[in-house]
Amino acid sequence: MEAVQQYSETELVYLLKQRSESAFSYLYDNYAQSLNAVILNIVPDHDLVQDVLQEVFVKIWKQIESYDAQKGRLFTWMLNIARNAAIDLVRSKGYRKQQQSSELTDRAAESAGTSQVATDHIGLRKLVYQLKEEQRVLVELSYFQGYTQDEIAQLLQIPLSTVKTRLRSALTQLRSSIKA
Amino acid sequence: MDIQAYIQSGIIESYVLGLADAEEIAELLRMRDQYPEVAAAIEQFEAALKQQLENSAPPPPPSIKAALMQELAPEFSKPAVVKPMRTWLRYAAAASIILLIGSASLNLYLYNEVNETKGKYQALLVEKNSVIADNKVYQTKMQDMLNSLQMMNDPAMKKVMMPGVKGKEQMMTTVYWDSRSKDVYVFSNNMPAAPAGFSYQLWAIVDGKPVDAGVMDNCSGLCRMKNIPKAEMFAITLEKAGGSPVPTLTQLQVAGKV
Numbered sequence: 009m010e011a012v013q014q015y016s017e018t019e020l021v022y023l024l025k026q027r028s029e030s031a032f033s034y035l036y037d038n039y040a041q042s043l044n045a046v047i048l049n050i051v052p053d054h055d056l057v058q059d060v061l062q063e064v065f066v067k068i069w070k071q072i073e074s075y076d077a078q079k080g081r082l083f084t085w086m087l088n089i090a091r092n093a094a095i096d097l098v099r100s101k102g103y104r105k106q107q108q109s110s111e112l113t114d115r116a117a118e119s120a121g122t123s124q125v126a127t128d129h130i131g132l133r134k135l136v137y138q139l140k141e142e143q144r145v146l147v148e149l150s151y152f153q154g155y156t157q158d159e160i161a162q163l164l165q166i167p168l169s170t171v172k173t174r175l176r177s178a179l180t181q182l183r184s185s186i187k188a
Numbered sequence: 189m190d191i192q193a194y195i196q197s198g199i200i201e202s203y204v205l206g207l208a209d210a211e212e213i214a215e216l217l218r219m220r221d222q223y224p225e226v227a228a229a230i231e232q233f234e235a236a237l238k239q240q241l242e243n244s245a246p247p248p249p250p251s252i253k254a255a256l257m258q259e260l261a262p263e264f265s266k267p268a269v270v271k272p273m274r275t276w277l278r279y280a281a282a283a284s285i286i287l288l289i290g291s292a293s294l295n296l297y298l299y300n301e302v303n304e305t306k307g308k309y310q311a312l313l314v315e316k317n318s319v320i321a322d323n324k325v326y327q328t329k330m331q332d333m334l335n336s337l338q339m340m341n342d343p344a345m346k347k348v349m350m351p352g353v354k355g356k357e358q359m360m361t362t363v364y365w366d367s368r369s370k371d372v373y374v375f376s377n378n379m380p381a382a383p384a385g386f387s388y389q390l391w392a393i394v395d396g397k398p399v400d401a402g403v404m405d406n407c408s409g410l411c412r413m414k415n416i417p418k419a420e421m422f423a424i425t426l427e428k429a430g431g432s433p434v435p436t437l438t439q440l441q442v443a444g445k446v
Contacts, residue, residue, distance in 0.1 A: 029257075029264035036253050042238045045245035061248055065256050069263070079217065080203075083234045088206040134244065150207045157209060175207065176198030183201050183233060186240045 017082050024072045036065060039083070043090040049133045050094035050152055060097055064090045095154035135185045143178035150175060194219060195229045204233055329409075336375070336410035344368055348422050350444035361442045363390070363422045364410065372401055372413040374424075379441070382426060388441065389431045393421035403431040421445050 015023065015034055023031035040061065047060045067089050075085055097103055136147050149155045149163065157175065161168040202208040203216050219226045273281070339345060345364045352359030360377035374390055382388050382404075390401040390413050401422070402413035423443035425435045 027263060027265040029261075032260065032264070033253075033257065036256065039238075040253065041245065041247045042241035044248040045241035048245050058248065058252055062252050062256055062259075066259065069260055081230065081234055083238060084204050084206075084230075087204065087237075091206055132241075132244075135240075151205055157207070176202060179198040179201035179205070179207075180196060183198075183236075186233075186236050 018077070021072070021075060021077065021082060024069070032069060035068070039086060040065070042083075043086060046087060046090045046132075047094045050091065051097055056097065056103075060090075060093050064093050067093065091151070092154070095152075099154070132182070135182055138185060139178055139181060143174055143181070146171065146175045147178050147182070191219075191223050191225055195226060200226075200229050200233050204230065204237060332409055339364060339373065339410060340375070342366075346446070348444045348446050350422055350424065350442040352442050353440050356441055359442050361424060363444070365416070365419075365446075370415050370417045372416050372422075373410045374404060374413055375410050376404075379424075385429050386426050387429050387431060388424050389427045389435070391423045391425065391435050392416040392419035393423065394419050398423070398435050400431065400433065403427075419446060 015031065020031055020035060024035065043064060044057065044061050047057050047064070048054075051057050051060055064086075068086055071089070075082070079085075132147075132151070136144055136151075139147065145164070146160060149160050150157065155163065157168060157171045161171045164171070199208065199212060199216055203213060208216065216226070216230075220230060221227075340347075344367050346367050348363040348365060350361045350363060351357065359379055361379055362375045362377055364373040364375065365371075366373075372390070372392070379388065388404040390404060391398040392401045393399075394416075399416065399419070400414070401416055404411050404413075404424075421443065423435070424441045425432075425437070426439040426441060427436060
């Protein structure tokens with residue numbers, strides 16, 4: 009029954025707020041792969057990616073009550089939940105410690121071209137690598153590391169307006185490669 | 189404002205990817221509400237981005253979904269939530285239930301009616317049969333009466349009036365005697381029914397001697413008696429049931445000369 013069921017975004021949100029199991033199942037089937045890719049671009053550790061993806065869907069389930077269609081579409085909303093959850097993990101103390109201790113192995117793996125590097129070649133990362141260096145840094149800091157534009161301006165010692173302009177032009181380039 | 193330039197500015201991508209600040213978001217939402225092409229561009233970029241993401245990474249292992257469904261199981265609404273019934277459907281459902289109840293009651297009522305009618309019909313059939321039977325009885329009686337009437341008015345019939353003897357003057361019986369066949373018939377003009385265990389017996393007096401002319405049992409109207417070739421007088425006595433070979437003269441009821 010659920011397999012053939014097609015929901016409009018409005019119906020889906022309504023049913024999720026009604027705590028419908030089939031609606032949640034549908035939501036997962038339709039969005040898990042793209043959200044997984046988002047997390048995969050930020051968290052290089054595959055095992056942790058799975059934990060984050062699970063955590064993200066629990067968050068979506070818990071927070072669907074506060075979702076407001078007036079403020080944005082469902083995918084945009086979920087994309088930000090996924091990206092923020094991934095960034096939160098990468099920034100957490102426990103994660104950093106673990107990364108420091110395994111930094112040597114990582115570097116070795118990177119140079120050897122194993123799975124850790126492979127994440128750089130999927131999703132948005134792959135496209136970002138095609139940008140000019142000055143644009144790439146901005147996307148890296150904002151999208152993948154979660155810095156605000158203000159923070160980036162301070163960090164890079166460039167005016168906020170320059171950050172905005174460069175980021176915008178980086179994004180329009182990204183868009184054209186996404187559409188290509 | 190040049191909408192196309194705005195759409196091309198990168199603001200939409202910045203917003204969808206979560207990089208826009210509050211001010212930019214507020215402006216974009218205003219533009220989205222005002223210009224359908226902005227709303228369309230947002231939807232378009234979302235779809236393209238989703239597609240690109242899906243193409244770039246493998247699907248997550250199925251174990252994640254299984255774990256999620258298990259983890260959230262207690263929170264799912266118990267009855268599978270279906271789309272809320274539309275108002276008209278609700279009214280239609282209510283109406284059909286009312287119609288069903290109405291129809292069921294009508295069926296019950298009609299069923300009872302039919303049963304009652306069946307009963308009445310059976311009673312009528314029985315009544316009809318008894319009426320037909322009665323009618324046949326009356327027809328037979330009528331025919332007998334008609335026959336009697338024809339015989340009584342036959343000119344060849346000799347009529348002998350037999351009034352009651354002394355003490356029984358209110359009685360009256362008539363003998364009809366066919367002069368051709370010599371058959372004798374008797375008709376009670378006024379005779380009480382014979383008491384239980386007794387019968388009326390007709391006698392012909394031939395040359396001064398009584399001759400048995402038959403017992404008047406089970407007879408109404410004109411009763412056919414025995415053939416009497418010759419007689420000068422007829423009389424009736426009350427005898428024990430079945431009749432007697434000789435008349436009990438003390439029980440003489442009526443008598444009449446030919």
